[in-house]
Amino acid sequence: MSTGLIGGENMQEVVVLGVGMHRFGKTGDAIVGEKSVTELCRHAVDMAMKDAGISWKQVQAVSAASSRFSGGKGWGLNGNDIVEDLGCTGIPVYNLSAGCAAGGNAFNIGYSLVAGGIHDIVLVVGGEVMPKGMIQTSGVEDANDPEYLRQRCVGMPGPAFWATLARRRMFDYGTTETQMAKVTVKARKCSESNPFARFQKAVSLDEVLASPYVSNPLRLFEICPVSNGAAAAVICSKAMARRFTSKPVTVATSTVATIGFDDALPRSLAGPVPSGPSFHTEAKSAVMKAFERSGIGPREISFTELQDNTCYYELAFPEEWGLCEPGEAERLLEAGETAPTGRMPINPSGGFVSFGEATTAMGVFQIAELTWQLRGQAGGRQVPDAKVGLAQTNGLGGNATAAILKR
């Protein structure tokens, strides 16, 4: 059947067979304590394999999301450590690095290996033990390093990027700080019924608006903190899946993209003034490719898990991808349409704002939530009759991924 080429006609259909997660938390708390990234991942992987009904010896390859944020052999999560922990079977391990998009990249590589007929059963895993406080940059004092120049000459903390975009939206659409705060209220309401979320408690509008600015106009409760956590998914070819389940969740597509030359926000110090609106080009490109490749349109999406490092993204992304009309997001939010029971549910999991970000886990965390939703296993946060789910990540360095799952 295969000609050896990966492309359209010759691709195998890929399904998600099982998913798992370790509840997110903060170093030293009652949830994750002092657990290592390997321990967190082991928990998520065991759960995913049990969910899939497979044993470790049946896994043919591992696609791991790797990062540089937490030391440990220098590069955070190392897929080889997971394999060593589960038992060295000699299988190939791919360690993917793409900042916060690494989990999405790892899923894409796993998907591509199965779709291309290279392997039948692949384990995708992401996990992180994050350092405390604001994520620091490389720390290298090199005048050729744009990140160094930006910090030395300007002093632009990470959240300032999001704040710049949010401020521009306030100018373009009249978005208010209260509307942005309402995104957090909606997200934290969802988290109440998610046993894997770090925060599982609703917050009031007043509480959000009383939280201090991290980077005006964005407040502490409107920006995801860093967390420790892990997520895993067992994916497999549809032909092979028949041995394990009668109702697998199908991967309609998985895509990866990087930032465009004309992006609105300069990656380093400066860029050309773009000729028109060109926001979040990496995310838009990944999602548009996903629509194109799957043949599924934005209006067929039952719900979306998108990267809400900040509540601003929940307003900006849906309209850029055609899920709603430009400038309509605030009205939909205030009408309750972005809640799980609305007509455009966004982040029913509670999102990054409720989980905190365990960088490399996030792309895989989204796959787990999509799977639970599509199986109807999402409890109090269930999107009624969810048929098609969209996931999207963004990562430092101009990375983005998207995936569409369907039942």
Add this chain to the structure above:
Amino acid sequence: MDDSTNKASLREPCVPGLFSEEGEPSLHGARCTCCDTPYFPRVAACRNPGCDESRIVPCTFGGEGRLWSYSVADFPPPPPHRYDKPFMPYAIGVVDLDSGLRVVGQMVDAVEFMQVGSRVRLVIEPIHHEDGRTFTSWKFKLLDR
């Protein structure tokens, strides 16, 4: 020694070679004469994927522009940023210079005066002090204040 030479001798750029304040305050950048793309800092080759032939020539950027958007450093950024203590929150502008360059820089004026769309001018100003030395960087100043 008159006042201006004295002042200049006490000020030094936080990173040498990127900008200067002699004559007009300016950023040392480049422009591709093939596709007209502006660059700061300088690049060796044009990065525009739509450009037919990279032809980079050095040039400077300065003068006036418009505030496209801004953010606020409400907390001190991590190193290698350096700042005078106690830390004072400042606005960070993203400015569209009239010459076609969109560039990031600290704003001179206080946060409460910021308004998207305001006209601004590029200036060279102190960014922090250390061991009796004054380190400068480029910043933007509101014109109508």
